[in-house]
Amino acid sequence: MQDQYSEIRQGEKGAWVSIGAYLVLSAAKLGAGYGFNSEALVADGFNNLTDIIASAAVLIGLRISQKPPDNDHAYGHFRAETIAALVASFIMAMVGVQVLITVARSFFAGEREVPGVLSAVVAIGSAVVMVGVYLYNKRLATRINNQALMAAAKDNLSDALVSTGAAIGIIGSQLGLPWLDPVAALAVGLLICKTAWEIFYSSTHALTDGFDxxxxxxxxxxxxxxxxxxxxxxxxxxxxxxxxxxxxxxxxxxxxxxxxxxxxxxxxxxxxxxxxxxxxxxxxxxxxxxxxxxxxxxxxxxx
Missing domain, CATH: 3.30.70.1350 (Cation efflux protein, cytoplasmic domain)
Structure with a gap:
């Protein structure tokens, strides 16, 4: 049992790495997105804000799950990880829907400005950083056999793909396809909702004693x-x-x-x-x- 608790404590490192990366990247994306008029980058920045909350929920769940068994929890508190992930899925879904609403309004806003090329640089740099975070968390989750951290690693990978999509939309706008930037933002919103649904489904499946x-x-x-x-x-x-x-x-x-x-x-x-x-x-x-x-x-x- 002590080995399990030790592995959970190691899993906290991955959650902290994710939180640190998301804090820096969300600030950079939102600043560049608003500064260079990129809807896709703004949407990606909000996506990273939800990831901060999700990673914090994973961290809190890992902390609670380390509590030893007591009179009310004979099997321990390990399901705190699953409950934290469930809460995070609701938060992610709310932000995803908000991004979709914002993008839908932008389609009827008339002429839009072309995003600055530096916003594409920010998006590409963010994708590279998130691939690094994904590889770190994936290796750590595999070594300690932690499902919550592995789910966080998969979210890191999806964030890298989202940033790549945002970069494609921005570059497309630079090439005379201004509609590609809001389309990329739409894809980001849909991906946020998709990730939220997958986390919600896996969490509720586990909480209702479902098993593969x-x-x-x-x-x-x-x-x-x-x-x-x-x-x-x-x-x-x-x-x-x-x-x-x-x-x-x-x-x-x-x-x-x-x-x-x-x-x-x-x-x-x-x-x-x-x-x-x-x-x-x-x-x-x-x-x-x-x-x-x-x-x-x-x-x-x-x-």
Missing amino acids: DKKLKTLRYSIERTKGVKSIKDIKARVHGSNVLIDVIVQVDSRLSVVESHRISDEIERLMEHKHNIMSVHVHVEPYMPGAEEEAGKDGTLS
């Missing part, structure tokens, strides 16, 4: 091949922050002693930890009844 069916089948396959396991009567899994909790009912030879059955349970727990990095596994052992598996449904539960 393909991953569950992989876990089932591993347990079925554990020495001594005759069959699996039932298996369930759910996400708790960045952790996975498994409940499995295995059937073993009815002639085995309690000690021998317990050894099989220990082997399953070791397998889940070393092969799948799952620390919380609840194994219930039942005697194997020949022919009972024929009555089992396709999902592995008895009818």
